[in-house]
Amino acid sequence: MTDHVxxxxxxxxxxxxxxxxxxxxxxxxxxxxxxxMLDLDTRLCTVYRERHERRPGCMALTPEMLQRGILPADCPYVEDITDYRAPCLYEPD
Ligand code: SF4
Structure with a gap:
């Protein structure tokens, strides 16, 4: 298995x-x-291979990016990060 896989x-x-x-x-x-671009039934990106071109704001999940706190606390990419600060849900009044 490659590192990427x-x-x-x-x-x-x-x-x-x-x-x-x-x-x-x-x-x-x-x-x-x-x-x-998210298919709400499958929960998959519909343009995954070209997502960064189609959605310039889509951030690549690099080890450095994980520290920014963009993933939920139970996501496998961050669940082992000590003192990880997960996002809260924005609920306007
Ligand atoms: S497991 Fe983590 S990276 Fe994968 S879709 Fe869920 S929140 Fe995103």
Whole structure:
């Protein structure tokens, strides 16, 4: 198994990281708004191979990026990070 395959294989395909987020002074909040490219039935990206071209704001999950707090706390990519700060859900009044 290549490193790339092992890395991709960690994803459980829950799709929760594919909801729009808000960066408020460095704190990340989730919204209930899914990315337009997310299939809500399969929870998969419909343009996965070209997602960075189709959605320039789509961030690659690199080891460095994981520290930014964009993934839910139970995501396999971050569940072992000590003191990981997961996003909260943004709920406007
Ligand atoms: S939150 Fe984690 S497990 Fe779920 S789709 Fe995103 S990367 Fe995969």
């Amino acid at each position: 092992a890395w991709e294989g960690k994803c459980r395909r829950c799709g929760r990281c594919c909801f729009e987020k808000i960066d408020f002074n460095g704190a990340i909040y989730y919204t209930n708004e899914p990315c337009a």
